[in-house]
Amino acid sequence: MKTASSSGSPGPAGALSVAEVRLTPILIADPPLLNTQGVHQPYTPRLIIEVVTSDGTIGVGETYGDTRYLDLAAPLAKALPGHPVSDLNGLFTLAEQVCGAPAEVSDSVDVGGLRGVQTADKLRLSVISGFEVACLDALGKATGLPVHALLGGKVRDAVDYSAYLFYRYAEHPQGQGESDGWGAALDPAGVVAQARRFADRYGFGSFKLKGGVFPPEQEIAAIRALAAAFPGRPLRLDPNGAWSVETSLAVARELADVLEYLEDPASTTERMAQVAAGTQVPLATNMCVTTVPEIEEAFRRGAVQVVLSDHHYWGGLRRTQQLAAICRAFGVGLSMHSNTHLGISLAAMTHVAATVPNLDYACDSHYPWQTEDVITERHVFTGGALTVSDRPGLGVELDREALRALHRRWLDDDGSMRERDDAAAMRKADPDWRTPQVPRW
Ligand SMILES: O=C([O-])C(=O)C[C@H](O)[C@@H](O)C(=O)[O-]
Ligand SMILES: [Mg+2]
Numbered sequence: 475m476k477t478a479s480s481s482g483s484p485g486p487a488g489a490l491s492v493a494e495v496r497l498t499p500i501l502i503a504d505p506p507l508l509n510t511q512g513v514h515q516p517y518t519p520r521l522i523i524e525v526v527t528s529d530g531t532i533g534v535g536e537t538y539g540d541t542r543y544l545d546l547a548a549p550l551a552k553a554l555p556g557h558p559v560s561d562l563n564g565l566f567t568l569a570e571q572v573c574g575a576p577a578e579v580s581d582s583v584d585v586g587g588l589r590g591v592q593t594a595d596k597l598r599l600s601v602i603s604g605f606e607v608a609c610l611d612a613l614g615k616a617t618g619l620p621v622h623a624l625l626g627g628k629v630r631d632a633v634d635y636s637a638y639l640f641y642r643y644a645e646h647p648q649g650q651g652e653s654d655g656w657g658a659a660l661d662p663a664g665v666v667a668q669a670r671r672f673a674d675r676y677g678f679g680s681f682k683l684k685g686g687v688f689p690p691e692q693e694i695a696a697i698r699a700l701a702a703a704f705p706g707r708p709l710r711l712d713p714n715g716a717w718s719v720e721t722s723l724a725v726a727r728e729l730a731d732v733l734e735y736l737e738d739p740a741s742t743t744e745r746m747a748q749v750a751a752g753t754q755v756p757l758a759t760n761m762c763v764t765t766v767p768e769i770e771e772a773f774r775r776g777a778v779q780v781v782l783s784d785h786h787y788w789g790g791l792r793r794t795q796q797l798a799a800i801c802r803a804f805g806v807g808l809s810m811h812s813n814t815h816l817g818i819s820l821a822a823m824t825h826v827a828a829t830v831p832n833l834d835y836a837c838d839s840h841y842p843w844q845t846e847d848v849i850t851e852r853h854v855f856t857g858g859a860l861t862v863s864d865r866p867g868l869g870v871e872l873d874r875e876a877l878r879a880l881h882r883r884w885l886d887d888d889g890s891m892r893e894r895d896d897a898a899a900m901r902k903a904d905p906d907w908r909t910p911q912v913p914r915w
Contacts, residue, residue, distance in 0.1 A: 489558060489560075490527040490528055490529060490531070490558065490559045490560070490612070490613070490616055491527065491528045491555075491556055491557060491558050491559065492525055492526070492527060492528075492554045492555050492556065492557050492558075492559050492609075493526050493527055493528045493530075493555060494524075494525075494526040494555060495523065495524065495525055495526070495550075495551035495552075495554050495555065495605075496523070496524040496526070496551075497521060497522075497523060497524075497544070497547050497548065497551050498521070498522040498523075498524070498877055498881050499519060499520075499521050499522075499539050499544055499881065499884045499892075500519070500520050500521075500522060500539065500848070500877065500880035500881050500883070500884050501517035501518065501519055501520075501539075501880060501883040501884045501887055501891050501892070502517060502518055502520055502814070502816065502844060502846050502880055503516065503517060503651055503652065503654075503844070503845055503846050504516065504517060504518040504651075504814055504843070504844070505642060505646075505651075505654045505656065505843050506642055506643040506644075506645065506646045506647070506899075507640040507641075507642045507684070507843065508640060508641040508642055508643070508684070508687045509588065509640075509684055509686060509687060509714055509896060510685075510686030510687060510713060510714045510715075510716040510910060510912075510914060511588060511714070511896040511897050511900075511909055511910070512895075512896035512897040512898070512899055512900030512901075512907060512909070513643065513646075513647065513896055513899045513900045513903070514814070514896060514899065515646075515891055515894065515895065515896070515898070515899040516646045516648065516650040516651030516891070516899075517650075517651065517883065517887070517891040518539075518814045518891070518894050519538070519539030519540055519884065519891065519892050519893070519894065520536055520537070520538065520539040520814075520815065520816060521536065521537050521538065521539040521543060521544060521547060521604060522534065522535075522536055522818070522848055522872075522877060523535040523536070523537070523547065523551070523604040523605055523607075523608045524608060524872070525554070525559065525605065525608040525609055525611075525612050526612075527559050527612050527616060529616065531612045531615045531616045532612065532615075532872070533559070533607075533608040533609055533610065533611035533612025533613070533614075533615065533867060534607075534608055534611050534818050534868070534870070534872055535603070535604035535605055535606070535607035535608030535609075535611065535818060535822070536604055536607070536815065536816055536818035536819045536822075536848075537600055537601060537603055537604030537786050537819075538600055538786060538813070539884075539892075540892065540893045540894055541892060541893060542597060543597065543600060543601050546569075546573045546574075546597060546598055546601045547601045547604070547605075549572040549573055549574070550568065550569050550572055550573055550601060550602070550605060551605075552572070553568055553571070553572040554568065554605070559609050559612050559613050559616070560609070560613055562606055562609060562610070562790075562792060565602060565605055565606060565609065566602060566789070569598055569601070569602050569605075570598070573598050573601070588714055588761070588813075588896075589761075589764070589787070589813070590760065590761045590762065590763075590764035590765075590768075590787070591764060591765060591768070593765060595765065596764065596765050596787055599786075599787065599788060599789035599790075599793070600786045600787055600789075602789050602790060603785055603786045603787075603788070603789055603790040603791075603793075604786070606789070606790030606791060606792070607621075607785075607790060607791065607818070607819075607822045607868070610624055610625075610791065610867070610868075611867040611868045612867070613867075614866045614867035614868070615866045615867040617866070618866050619866060620825065620862075620863060620864050620865060620866060620867065620868075620869060621791070621821075621822070621825040621826075621867060621868050621869075622825045622826075622828045622829050622862060625791055625792065625795065625825065625826060625829045626795075626829055627829065628825075628828035628829055628862050629828065629829060629830070629831050630828050630833075630862065631828075631861065631862055632857075632859040632860065632861050632862060633823075633824045633827040633828055633833075633837060633859060633860050633862060634679070634680075634836035634837065634858055634859045635676075635678065635836055635837050635838070635839050635855060635858055635859065635860065636678055636679075636680040636681060636682050636708070636710070636835075636836040636837070636838060636858070637669060637672035637673065637676070637678035637680070637681045637682065637842075637858075638682050638684070638812070638838055638839060638840055638842070638843070639659075639665055639668050639669055639672070639681055639682060639683045639684065639700075640659070640668075640683075640684045640843075641659055641660055641664075641665070641683075641684065641687045641688065642656070642658060642659050642660075642668075643658055643660075643903075644656075644657045644658040646899070646902075647899065647900070647902035647903035648899070648902040652845075654843075654845055656668065656671070661692070661696070662692075662695045662696040662698070662699035662700075663699070665683060665696045665699065665700065666696075666699050666700060666703045669681050669700055669703065669704065670703070672842065673704070675842075676842060676855035676856075676858060677855065677856060677857040677858045677859075678836075678855070678858040679707060679708070679836070679857075679858045680707055680708035680709070680710070680734065680835075680836045680858070681700055681704065681707060681708070681709050681710070682709075682710040682711070682712060682737070682838060683696060683697060683700070683709075683710070683711050683712070684712055684714075685711045685712055685713035685714075685716070686712075686713030686714045686715075686716030686717070686914065687713075689915055690713075690717065690721055690724070690725050690915055693711060693713070693725075694725060694728050694729060697709055697711055697729050697732060697733070698729075698732070701732040708734035708835075708836070709729075709732050709733055709734060710733065710734055710735055710736070710737055710758070711725070711729070711733065711736055711737065711739075712736075712737035712738055712758075713737075713738065713739060714738055714741075714761065715738045715739070715740055715741030715742075715745075715761055715762075715912055715913075716741075716910070716912055716913065716914040716915060717739050717740055717913055717914070717915050718740065718745075718913035718915065719740055719745050719748045719749055719752075719913075721739075721913065721915050722736070722739035722740045722745075722749040722753075723749060723752045723753055725739065726739070726749070726752075726753035726755040727753070729755070730753070730754065730755050733755050734756075734835070735755065735756040735757060735758040735779065735780055735835075736749075736753075736755050736756070736757055736758070737757075737758040737759065737760070737782070738757075738758070738759050738760065738761045738762070739757065740912075740913065741761065741762070741912045741913070742762060743762045743763075743768065743771055743772045743775065743777045744777075745913075746759065746762055746772070746777040746778060747772075747775040747776065747777035750775075750776050750777050750778070750779070751776070756779035756780055756807070757777070757778050757779055757780070758778065758779065758780035758781070758782055758807075758809070758835075759772075759777075759778045759780070759781060759782060760781075760782035760784060760811035762777065762778065763778055763781050764784070764787045764788075765787070769800060773804045773806060778806065779806060779807055780806065780807035780808065780809060780834070780835060781797065781801055781806055781807070781808055781809075782809050782810060782811035782838065783797050783798070783808060783809070783810050783811065784810065784811040784812070784813070785810075785819075785822060785823060785826060786813075786819070787811075791822060791825065791826040794826050794830070795826065795829060795830060798830040798831075798832055798833070801832065802831075802832045807832075807834040807835060808830065808832055808833055808834055808835075809833065809834065809835035809836070809837055809838070810823055810827060810833075810837035810838060810839075811838055812837070812838040812839045812840050812841075813840065814840045814843070814844065814894075815839075815840060815841065815844075816841075816844060816846075816847050816848055816849070817841070817847045817848070817849040817852060817853055817870055818848065818849060818868065818870060820839060820841050820853050820860070821849075821853070821863065821868040821869060821870045822868060823837060823839070824853075824860045824862055824863070825862065825863070825868065828862040836858065841853065842855070846876065846880065847873070847876065848872060848873055848876050848877045848880065849870040849871060849872065849873055850870075850871045850872070850873045851870070851871070897909040
C-alpha cells in the first residue's frame, strides 16, 4: 500500500485538510461473463482510495485499478496532503498539475474497446473520481451529512437498478477462480433462467442483456424469450458497437415492440447517427459519449437519445450532475453505466443518482455478479432498488480484513490480471481468439 501524509490542524469541517492518502490496488473475483471482446478474467483490478483528514476522519473512494490508472493516482495521492478536503475544484486543478500526461494514450478506443475513447483527460478524470468520492465521504462523515446532501439533496429515496444479464460460462476457461454457482447461460433458455433468478432474488423490473457475443439472430431470440417470460418489462440489448448500421437497423425492426432502448448497437457517433435516423427505437450509449468533447456532435446529430453516465469516466459525482444538466437542456435521457465495481462505487452511484431529477431509466450495475467486497455490509437490492442512505458520508464502512486479502491477491499476481484483458482470457478457451474487428456482424 502506498501512503502519503502531512500534518494538519483540526478545525471546522470546511477547513479540514487532507493529512494522508492511502492507495490500495486490489484484485476482485469476477465471473466468466461474455462480451464481444471475449470473457471476463477470473480477477479484475480496482483501486481503493482512502483520504484521511487532519481530524482522523477517513473517506473512501473506488475506481479502475489497471496500471495506467495507478500511475496517475500515485502523484495525486502524494500531492493532496495539506489541501482542504472540501476543495473539490482544487482537486481538479491539482490533478492537472501533478498527474501529467499518461503514457501510451491516444484518442483511440482502448484495447478492451468497451470503455469508449481513452483520452489522457478521461483517464485523469477516472482517477480523480475516486479521490472526489473519498473527499465527499470524509466531508460527510466530518459534518454528519450524507453525500447526497453535500450534492444538494436527494430528490428520491430509492434508486432503481436493472438486471444486468450476461451470456456466460459456468467456469473460467483457465480453471482459475471459484465457481459462483450461477452456471452457464449460452442460449435463450439460459438467459431467461438467469433473468428469473435476478428477478426473484433482487426484484429487478427491467433487464439488460449484454450482446455482441452471438450472431444477432440468436440475441434477437434471447430478447424475444425474455419478452415472453416477462411481458411488458423494459428490455435492453447492448452489443458494445459490434454491429453494422444495416444489422443495427434490422435488429431494431425485429425488436421495436419490446425494447426500451438499444445500447451502442454500432460503434462511432457517425454510425449511431445513421442508425438513429432509421429507427424510432431510442439509442443509448456508454461508448460514443463518454467525454465532454463528444457531446456536441452526438447531440446535434441526434445520434443518442440516452446517455449512460459513469461517474468514473466523467470525473466524479459533481461532474455527473453537470452532465445531467446538459442532457436535460438537450432533451436527452440519462441513466447510469457500470463496469465491474464494488460497494463503494455503488454507494457513490446511488447518492448521485438520488440527486438527479432527470434520471429517466433504471441504472446498470454489475454488483450482483460480485461475490467479494471491501465494505462490511453488502448493499441489498429490494424491489430492484437501493434505498438511499442518510448516514453520514457514503454510509459504508471499510472492511480492512477483506481489503488486505484482496490487496494480497494483487501483490501475489504475476501481472497477468493487473490489466483487464477480456481477449486474453478468451484465448484460454480459444487460442486463436483475437479482439474482433467492428462491425463484427
Ligand atoms: O454497458 C457496457 O457497455 C458495459 O458495461 C461495459 C462492460 O465492460 C461490459 O461489457 C462487461 O462487463 O463486459
Ligand atoms: Mg454499454
